[in-house]
Amino acid sequence: MTTIRNPILPGFNPDPAFCRAGDDYYIATSTFEWYPGVQIHHSRDLVNWRLVCRPLDRQSQLDMRGNPDSCGVWAPALTYADGLFWLIYTDVKRRLGNFKDTHNYLVTAPSIEGPWSDPIFMNSSGFDPSLFHDDDGRKWFVNMVWDHRRRRNSFDGILLQEYSPAEQRLVGPIKNIFKGSPLGLVEGPHLWKRNGWYYLTVAEGGTSYNHAVTIARSRNIDGPYELHPNTHLLTSKDAPDAPLQRAGHGFYVEASTGEVYHTHLCSRPLPGTRRSPLGRETAIQRVVWREDDWLYLAHGGQVPAVEVKGPDLPRHPFPPEPERHDFDDGRLPSAFQWLRTPDWGRLFSLTVRASHLRLYGRESIGSWFEQALVARRQTDWSYSAETALEFEPETYQQMAGLICYYDRARFHYLAVSADDEGRRVLQVISCLGDHPDALMTYMLDSDLPLPEDGPIHLGVDVHLADLQFRWSIDGVNWKPVGPILDASILSDEAGPGAHGSFTGAFVGMAAHDLTGRALPADFDHFSYRADMPSD
Incomplete structure (x- = not known):
């Protein structure tokens, strides 16, 4: 049976x-x-x-x-x-x-x-x-x-x-x-x-x-x-x-x-x-x-x-989805989607740089028009996700990184940006769904300085309602960054906007450029691994 x-x-x-x-x-x-x-x-x-x-x-x-x-x-x-x-x-x-x-x-x-x-x-x-x-x-x-x-x-x-x-x-x-x-x-x-x-x-x-x-x-x-x-x-x-x-x-x-x-x-x-x-x-x-x-x-x-x-039919399994995507074949893996626009070429490319997903920084996080955010569904109560990006921001109005996203009022964002002097820094930005105007909160007491150039590895570990970001220079030696955040806000039921909310949590890659210069961010890979059964 x-x-x-x-x-x-x-x-x-x-x-x-x-x-x-x-x-x-x-x-x-x-x-x-x-x-x-x-x-x-x-x-x-x-x-x-x-x-x-x-x-x-x-x-x-x-x-x-x-x-x-x-x-x-x-x-x-x-x-x-x-x-x-x-x-x-x-x-x-x-x-x-x-x-x-x-x-x-x-x-x-x-x-x-x-x-x-x-x-x-x-x-x-x-x-x-x-x-x-x-x-x-x-x-x-x-x-x-x-x-x-x-x-x-x-x-x-x-x-x-x-x-x-x-x-x-x-x-x-x-x-x-x-x-x-x-x-x-x-x-x-x-x-x-x-x-x-x-x-x-x-x-x-x-x-x-x-x-x-x-x-x-x-x-x-x-x-x-x-x-x-x-x-x-x-x-x-x-x-x-x-x-x-x-x-x-x-x-x-x-x-x-x-x-x-x-x-x-x-x-x-x-x-x-x-x-x-x-x-x-x-x-x-x-x-x-x-x-x-x-x-x-x-x-x-x-x-x-x-x-x-189940019905009395022969079993017909399908190959499992890969845990890691290296963006090698010039096509966006089927696990990923983006937001709203049919003009996806303004948001990303998989051919401009081989084996990379290039995101062009567009409008602000939560924009209802043109936001460069490519993500996959959270399908497990506990998971780990990782990516690596090359990004050279010139101003604090440019940011890119790893995002856990529900909508414009509910997200956690581990972002590479720049300080007032144009030096690269790492930020943890959250919108906690507790304010009708979708105000952001910076979750670090001060931005974390980063090396002047080179790739930055970003990761997140989610276990039930606990969400912890981490980062690394080499992808091997990881350091936690920021406090343990509330993953449960990424839900239909959280916050004053919860009535009439109908989607679910996503995790993925994002780039935002509020200068309008569409600064690119290149992502080398993305991985998602379930860490325990989701039941």
């Missing part, structure tokens, strides 16, 4: 849309302000997964310059029909205040690797869009609708409208088919059909600790929809000690063996806290159909399990 161990996609991988194409299984997850947009993972056995593509990789598909933190790509939906992959996504331009600007698009591809089409605009009435392919050939588009008036509930139900592939637009009447359960905050809709029933799975309760997957059904696609006997297929809201918290928002798939599964997002708070630097992750649960034509967790109850029985 194979065993699926959750989460199957550790680290920031929320809002999992589940898709099967023959013997291949795909999960698409949200990427928010990180570029390229949408992560798609592939599996043949539901146990082993690998990142196969990020399809939104050019300006015509996605340009997030100016998008605030935790905006950008929300809740993609991936389906396969008519020999094509269909990817629906939202580009959120505003999330705070009464209004949300939520533009929904469709792209298609004959293969999961592409080529992916230019987008077709669908609507802007709300977020979390999805496309359902009915067995009569018609296609139906659903999304939650946002009520900016807030007279009752901003989450005003699930809208349904037909999509015409021939006309490449939504057509016909718009109907609100489901207002949700008493839990409220209904979003994340997906439709599927079985035994003459239309099933609607939605997310409810908000994506924090009251989150849930709710299921309803109807004989007609436009309703009325009746709630599941238990209302929620799965939730951790009443199980505060469950290992997988914040469980909700996913989709149903029938395996080629006939066994059935449902994805969902979850988080694993640091022990004794309600903070999750790993962000919202992806898990999968085995589900069963009962005689009443309703879906239930196979292990019973509503609380998601860490270990579930």
Whole structure:
């Protein structure tokens, strides 16, 4: 018997849309302000997964310059029909205040690797869009609708409208088919059909600790929809000690063996806290159909399990990701992303200097437009990361180094910069998420002098909520620098901006040049090593 161990996609991988194409299984997850947009993972056995593509990789598909933190790509939906992959996504331009600007698009591809089409605009009435392919050939588009008036509930139900592939637009009447359960905050809709029933799975309760997957059904696609006997297929809201918290928002798939599964997002708070630097992750649960034509967790109850029985399929492992990247082949390793802009050539190059990642210092740390920051997800509670850079700053307005980053209000930065006389120094800069204006704190009593030239090795060790930077001249003899910092601030739940924060902790390389001269910083390598199991 194979065993699926959750989460199957550790680290920031929320809002999992589940898709099967023959013997291949795909999960698409949200990427928010990180570029390229949408992560798609592939599996043949539901146990082993690998990142196969990020399809939104050019300006015509996605340009997030100016998008605030935790905006950008929300809740993609991936389906396969008519020999094509269909990817629906939202580009959120505003999330705070009464209004949300939520533009929904469709792209298609004959293969999961592409080529992916230019987008077709669908609507802007709300977020979390999805496309359902009915067995009569018609296609139906659903999304939650946002009520900016807030007279009752901003989450005003699930809208349904037909999509015409021939006309490449939504057509016909718009109907609100489901207002949700008493839990409220209904979003994340997906439709599927079985035994003459239309099933609607939605997310409810908000994506924090009251989150849930709710299921309803109807004989007609436009309703009325009746709630599941238990209302929620799965939730951790009443199980505060469950290992997988914040469980909700996913989709149903029938395996080629006939066994059935449902994805969902979850988080694993640091022990004794309600903070999750790993962000919202992806898990999968085995589900069963009962005689009443309703879906239930196979292990019973509503609380998601860490270990579930896998399908009766051959094991299909993938090669592990390398711990160290030496930037030798002229391409950015797939583990890394950057922020917002499709014009990545203004941020970095892997060819100007062989076997190096060159970052061009751009706008300030936390900029919503053009920031040279290339990083990978934190996927473990405890890890070590290292890099080495050559950087010759001339002024204190230029800095580059190793960064642990959540957003503009939450980061820790080990930076090479210059003092008032232009001499190289090492700084530890933090933004602790405790001030609405994202004020920085310098964590050393005074800057640490560095040699006038030559590479500087930078490292970080994270163990649960403790984060310690270190540095070295030769990469062998290391010295700690600065105090032990709080790694838990790099989470959705930390600070006054925590409401509506949706990503996760990253660790990577950054360069900033506030003079506008784009001073380059050359990084020789980057390594990430998990130091203990993340459970």
